[in-house]
Amino acid sequence: MTDFKAIKGFNVKSLAADPLNGGGVAGATWASGGNLNTTRQALAGAGIQTATLVFGGNAGGSNLAVTEIYDGTSYTEVNDLNTGRREFAGCGTTTATLAFGGPAVTEEFDGTSWSEQNDLNTGRETLAAAGTQTAALAFGGTPPITGKTEKYNGTSWTEVNDLNTARSRLGGAGIQTAALGFGGATAPVTANTEQFDGTSWTEVNNLNTAIALLSGAGIQTSALAFGGTGESTGTEAWDGTSWTEVNALSIGRTEFVGAGATNLAALAAGGQISGGRTNATEEFTAATITDTIKNEGQVYYNSTAGTMNITAVVYGTGAWASGSALNTGRLALGGAGTQSASIAFGGQVPPSTLFGETELYNGSSWTELNDLNTDRANVAGFGVSTAALCVGGVSPPSTLKALNENFDGTSWTEVNDLNQAKRSGYGIGTTAAGLYFAGVVPARTVNTESWNGTSWTEVNNLNTARDGLGGGGLATLGLAAGGQPGPGIQVELWDGTSWTETTDMNTSKVATASSGSAQDAVLMFGGEAGTQKHTEQWNGSSWTEVADLATARNAHAGSGNSVTTALAYGGAPGGITTTEEWTVPESVTNLVMSD
Secondary structure: OOOOOOOOOOOOEEEOOOHHHHOEEEEEEEEEOOOOOOOOEOOEEEEEOOEEEEEOOEOOOOEOOOEEEEOOOOEEEEOOOOOOOOOOEEEEOOOOEEEEOOOOOEEEEOOOOEEEEOOOOOOOEOOEEEEOOOOEEEEOOEOOOOOOEEEEOOOOEEEEOOOOOOOEOOEEEEEOOEEEEEOOEOOOEOOOEEEEOOOOEEEEOOOOOOOOOOEEEEEOOEEEEEOOOOOOOOEEEEOOOOEEEEOOOOOOOEOOEEEEEEOOEEEEEOOEEOOEEOOOEEEEEEEOOOHHHHOOOEEEEEOOOOEEEEEEEEEOOOEEEEEOOOOOOOEOOEEEEEOOEEEEEOOEEOOOEEOOOEEEEOOOOEEEEOOOOOOOEOOEEEEEOOEEEEEOOEEOOOEEOOOEEEEOOOOEEEEOOOOOOOEOOEEEEOOOOEEEEOOEOOOEEOOEEEEOOOOEEEEOOOOOOEEOOEEEEOOOOEEEEOOEOOOOOOEEEEOOOOEEEEOOOOOOOOOOEEEEEEOOEEEEEEEOOOOEEEEEEEOOOOEEEEOOOOOOOEOOEEEOOOOOEEEEEOOEOOOOOOEEEEEOOEEEEEEEEOO
């Protein structure tokens, strides 16, 4: 008999499957939500799991114009579409929605009512959608089966490059400059998947199962495909490279609404089921067993195989390493993206030289891209390298900016401004759903504004006014940390509605930078107070000091969506070019022991 005396600190459980496979999207499950007020199929929708707008469809007679809003619990009827229809598409948020197709009619919803806008160039049904109300993408559809793709700029539609595979009844996800199209009907059904980069479509890895009449949710690097032909319950998750089958819907359905911001949280509502139509809603939610638990290792008894299993993902010691230097040294710049795909923009060299230069880091070197339209410093940036926002800032002598510019991977475009001009605040989220908080207006402020892909709305304030802070998370679950005045260690959590104070950092951080797109996993690095090298990691309840930067700096920029990989670049003193990469090595150990 194997001696297990050396195994300490774990509960040994009798399980039929490895619980480590239950973390994140792999263990996500579908659960019942509130029912639609109007049972229907062939409807359209937009939004996220906890805030979805559904509209139109058919219940067996005339096409419907009925519109309902879901708040995560129940549906409420609001003003109808002007044109009842079915087999069309929608995108955006509950307060800024676009409905189009079935056949060519386009309508915008402003949170209260619908208004007619310019039609699609090609009228069609059973098409797919991506994007926001002012930056939408329509692709595929019928009749006849087409690959036609059109962009909407908030006023009119323009034809761009077609899908490589013409199809109808397909799924879609993402934004206008980074979209995903998958499945659909050609002659038979297809598993084909294509990515759109704002200009053209490229074929990538297929779905595991060819299917049509499905729905999609998420973004180009984190999407979900679910339901479809034959009232399928099948669900597949996309990680930016390949599809993986995950837990199935409870109710198989076709011609239904899908919504969601990532492959970790989605919604399915209405549709056709075996024997009729349904008003049922299901919510897809990621499992609570995550890599944080997995990294500590698990011990369990596999009752099926009769073996003792130990699976451990072991994280090594994180460290900073030199990366390639920026082409333009500067401080008070903005940044967005990941360690291997990041953009740096704006900034200054004292006393008064401002920059609009934008550079792309590919994991090896920086390349100059098109400049901002307005040179400025002390900006906030968020998003990814192909879809980012540059928000606020200052220009000489001390003119505060409310400017907001959108980067599509190639160039910057001015979009709707902040409600309040400010500098030195912080931003989190995506170009479709973001949050900007704190800053100088010219006094330090608690002001928080929410971005819905189209415009900014003032929401509940921070508890402590400050500037020069960092943060992490997304628009619905965020974190604000550090900043001045005061001790520079204060931390607050955003739950989508309000801010709550939580555990302080160990070391003051002002004019700092950070990495992390999850509220419970954020890395903070550098800052003032002697120009710091200090790095701290947040795990959702406490802060831990980890390895220092090699180069002390403040007023720098940071990129990264996790605590295991990050990028620090630029900053003071003087406007340096130095880039550093943070990496935590990991190894996997799997042991199986039997009598």
